[in-house]
Amino acid sequence: MHFYTTVLHVFHMFFGEGKDLNSGQMVARAALSFFLTLLLIRVAGIRTFGKKTPFDNVVIIMLGSIFSRVVVGASPFVPTMVACLVFVLIHRCLAWVSLYNQRIGRWIKGEPFSLYADGRVNEENLRKARVSMKDLQESIRQAINEDNFDHVKEIIQERSGDISVIRKL
Numbered sequence: 001m002h003f004y005t006t007v008l009h010v011f012h013m014f015f016g017e018g019k020d021l022n023s024g025q026m027v028a029r030a031a032l033s034f035f036l037t038l039l040l041i042r043v044a045g046i047r048t049f050g051k052k053t054p055f056d057n058v059v060i061i062m063l064g065s066i067f068s069r070v071v072v073g074a075s076p077f078v079p080t081m082v083a084c085l086v087f088v089l090i091h092r093c094l095a096w097v098s099l100y101n102q103r104i105g106r107w108i109k110g111e112p113f114s115l116y117a118d119g120r121v122n123e124e125n126l127r128k129a130r131v132s133m134k135d136l137q138e139s140i141r142q143a144i145n146e147d148n149f150d151h152v153k154e155i156i157q158e159r160s161g162d163i164s165v166i167r168k169l
Helices: 002-015 023-044 047-051 054-072 077-100 102-109 123-129 133-144
Strands: 113-117 152-157 163-167
Touching: 002 023, 023 054, 023 077, 054 077, 077 102, 113 123, 133 152, 133 163
Parallel strands: none
Antiparallel strands: 113 152, 152 163
16 A cells, blocks of 8 residues: 555656646656657557548547647546547557448548549539549649649549549550
């Protein structure tokens, strides 16, 4: 029992409790939060920050929001860390399930849309994807450094929201 109270006392000395934190305690919380966030990102998988899909952005936004509460002492340290772990584990589980279940994968990650193919713009998919003709032209300029559709086979809005241009051979 004495060991437990000593550890608890040292923890409170370095990390404080509640909103009445001094600068050193906030710095300690920020440093620990940084390393715990890094650990959680490793658990979630590097793709969480690499792809920036809406599915992945949920974890990014929520971790940032929740961890900020830890640093300033607005929420208790350990339960808040556990909440972050739950977000990351749910993300990882849903990503895993979406590998094996196409329906869940489409629901979580979305579907690509063909916006232009074989000389024709798909107006219905443009509306679904909320992409304008100016957006298509911008994508062509960025992808193949041209200003028209002459050398374009297909334009696709990917599940990530990025627009891919496939050049004619």
